[in-house]
Amino acid sequence: MMLRGRLRKRLAECKLEMSPGKTKVVYCKDRERTEAYPEISFDFVGYTFRPRKSFxxxxxxxxxxxxxxxxxxxxxxRQTVRGWVKYYGRFYRSAMNCIATHVDLHLAKWVARKYKRVHGSLAQAYEWLRRIQRARPGLFAH
Known part of the structure; x- marks a missing residue:
């Protein structure tokens, strides 16, 4: 492929080389580039780059x-957090309640910003979360 050859040459000038197993050419599909190609996403340093809906x-x-x-x-x-809970929750698990409270606070703030039904009210957001927790107890792991 001509593009790969040009990339290989440019990287060689910088004393770098392409990894055949990791290097792929990806079509950056968006609202203006709508053609169908087999490769439209890639992972790089912990992120997945792909077409996504946005405003x-x-x-x-x-x-x-x-x-x-x-x-x-x-x-x-998730595995790291699970390990922390397993490690620190081994003895006197209720000492970790402050962390669950902190997670609930950030969830409530997010709900208050995201959903108009709670009108930006933290109290209403907390109550909305409590109703969800009562209806689906296994939904929130904390």
């Missing part, structure tokens, strides 16, 4: 080629 500057919903946390990074974070 344009004009406020319209469109597709852009954007990064977000990769699935592997999310899994690593």
């Amino acid at each position: 344009s500057k004009e406020g319209e919903l469109s597709v852009n080629f954007l990064p977000a946390m990769s699935g592997r990074a999310a899994k690593a974070i």
Whole structure:
């Protein structure tokens, strides 16, 4: 492929080389580039770059080629947190309640910003979360 050859040559000038197993050419599909190609995403330093829905500057919903946390990074974070809970919760688990309270606070702040039904009210956001927790007890691990 001509593009790979040019990339290989440019990297060689910088005393770098391409890894055949890791290097791939990706089509950056978005609202203006709509063709179908087999490779439209890639992972790099903990992010997955791929087409995602977002709002344009004009406020319209469109597709852009954007990064977000990769699935592997999310899994690593979950496993790390699980390890912390397992380690610090081994003795006197209720001492970790302050962390659960902190997580609830940030969830409530997010809900208050995200959903109009709670009108930016932290108290209403907390109550909304409590109703969800009562209805689905296994939903929130903390």
